[in-house]
Amino acid sequence: MSNEFTFSITTTRFDEDYSPSEHSRTTTNFANLARGEHRQPNLRRTLAMINDRFNGLASRGNPGLDRYAVELEIVSAELQFSSDGADHRLPLIEVLDIQIVDRLTGARFPGIVGNNFSSYVRDFDFSVRLPA
8 A cells, every 4th residue: 555645736717618627626616606507607797796896996097997807717736645556536625816917008917826815805905016
């Protein structure tokens, strides 16, 4: 029996075409949005809500409240190991990697990798990071 563990990290774009892999954790909210017959409308509404909320908070220099787009990637960490002659995969955590795109200038602002988008928006310093 081997006692070796290996880990892998993968990224998946979270957009209206997102479909969770068979290894996605079933307790992950963004994966659950993308399951079922209404997956694509659910994803569109969720992404529109995120963009609307961000633009509402970043209103300086943004009179139409549509200047910024939020792009999300899911970062997944998985553990692999062998036991009793079989290979096993265990999804450990899935978190979001955030990019803010300024549609006016084309500038991209990297965010913080984390599991709670609302915390990121609350802590984002608009006056320093985003142009007027």
